[in-house]
Amino acid sequence: MEVKALSFKVEEVKDPVGIFVFEDSTENLQFLEGFREQVERLLSVENFKGKEESLSKVSLLVDGEVRVFYVVGLGKKERAGEDTYRTAAALLTKRANKEKVKRLYLYAGELDFRTSKAIVEGAILGSYRFDKYKTKKEEATGELEELYLQGGHQEGIDRGKVMAEAQNFTRDLVNEPGNVINPITLAEIAQRVAQEHGLECKVYDEKDIQEMGMQALWSVGKGSATPPRFVHMVYKPQGEPKAKIAVVGKGLTFDSGGLNIKTGDYMRTMKMDKSGACAVIGIMKALAQLKPMVEVHGIFGAAENMPGGTAYRPDDIIRAMNGKTIEIDNTDAEGRVTLADALSYASNLGVSRIIDMATLTGACMVALGEYTAGLFTNDEEFGEELLKLSRLTGERLWKLPLDDKRLREKIKKGEGDLLNSGGRYGGAITAAMFLEEFVEEGIKWVHLDIAGPAHLREEFSYYAKGGTGFGVRTCVEYVMKLSEGT
Secondary structure (H helix, E strand, O other), X not given: OEEEEEXXXXXXXXXXXXXXXXXXXXXXXXXXXXXXXXXXXXXXXXXXXXOOOOEEEEEXXXXXXXXXXXXXXXXXXXXXXXXXXXXXXXXXXXXXXXXXXXXXXXXXXXXXXXXXXXXXXXXXXXXXXXXOOOXXXXXOOOOOOEEEEEOOXXXXXXXXXXXXXXXXXXXXXXXXXXXXXXXXXXXXXXXXXXXXXXXXXXXXXXXXXXXXXXXXXXXXXXXXXXXXXXXXXXEOOOOOOOOEEEEEEEEEEEEOOOOOOOOHHHHOXXXXXXXXXXXXXXXXXXXXXXXXXXXXXXXXXXXXXXXXXXXXXXXXEEEOOOOOEEEOOOOOOOHHHHHHHHHXXXXXXXXXXXXXXXXXXXXXXXXXXXXXXXEEEOOHHHHHHHHHHHHHHOOOEEEOOXXXXXXXXXXXXXXXOEEOOOOOOOHHHHHHHHHHOOOOOXXXXXXXXXXXXXXXXXXXXXXXXXXXXXXXXXXXXXXXXXXXXX
């Protein structure tokens, strides 16, 4: 989709026009000039009030031609935020695509960098669909090709486009099934992205993984016919970086549960267990285009957790890269085991901050629902920065505690240094505590448990069913914040 800032008069435009309005306010309808009275009259007949996530289509016959206006509600003006504009833009573009509109003009009042960016993100995210394997499309829809934003901020538009396209790219990866994306092909995709965008990328095969002492990652992946891979992507700015950070993702391309095998219902959708790693690739793709003055390392271990004859077992004791031993209580708590080596590796890169993203626990979904990720941190200021950014990006985060000593004892009762499961109660917390053991002292760390919002069962707002690319925009926003000193 081509998106541009443009100054236009509504009388001169023959294509459909979208108008954003606040609840019980006709302020933005002034832009319609000569069409305003007729549009207001028809909206009144429909009892359209401008409530959030409402849309009305108004068609007028003017000089023998049909003029189309989409009026989208923003809700109360005092409550409107960036995500309000993002959601409204998605609602608009979904309707436009359904009606096969190719070119759309949009007026949303006075716009600055951030609201322009949010609108573009919503428009592109809302247009997303994953139907590449449909030989016959269920419903014929168009594809909006051009969007012109009255009074838009072009820099905000350009950044929003990069970020939304990176998130949609991530969604594509998450939605690909396990017979298409496995550890080897996911590593190849990372290499291709790196090559296309001028990033460094090193892929370690199963032999390298064992030689590096990554017995945790190797143990999880060795039960599959497809061996694991470890991937390290690097973005370096031109000049002295203002900071050096790592983003780490969980990359289980399919999770059967291993020998503690999942039931059929819970195994379904486990192609999404690679969401954290896919987000890492999407983040690196965006950063390569935005070029912040921050050095960023994108890291993930990719594996399949399968119950083959060489699969790791309950009671096995494994030594991770940092030397700590892990006793396996449950082979279905495999993501944290692979992340043990990834976090150990990241800790040796001289970074000051690490963000990891993982579809880690069902317990987090029980606590927070399907639409909010759990945030855990060893540094309150770092955690609060991400929480504030998430309120702008619409990627909901909620902080959970790491200070319960009795819960921490549950992962230290085994015959190794750590157990890979602390039991059912407080499961998201004990999983985060486990990960913390592999982050070197002095490094600020945030863990995002994205098990709920990484993959959705139904469409809403600017999300379709399936993979969401959750975490991409919040992490990119954070890197840009470090770069710009804002």
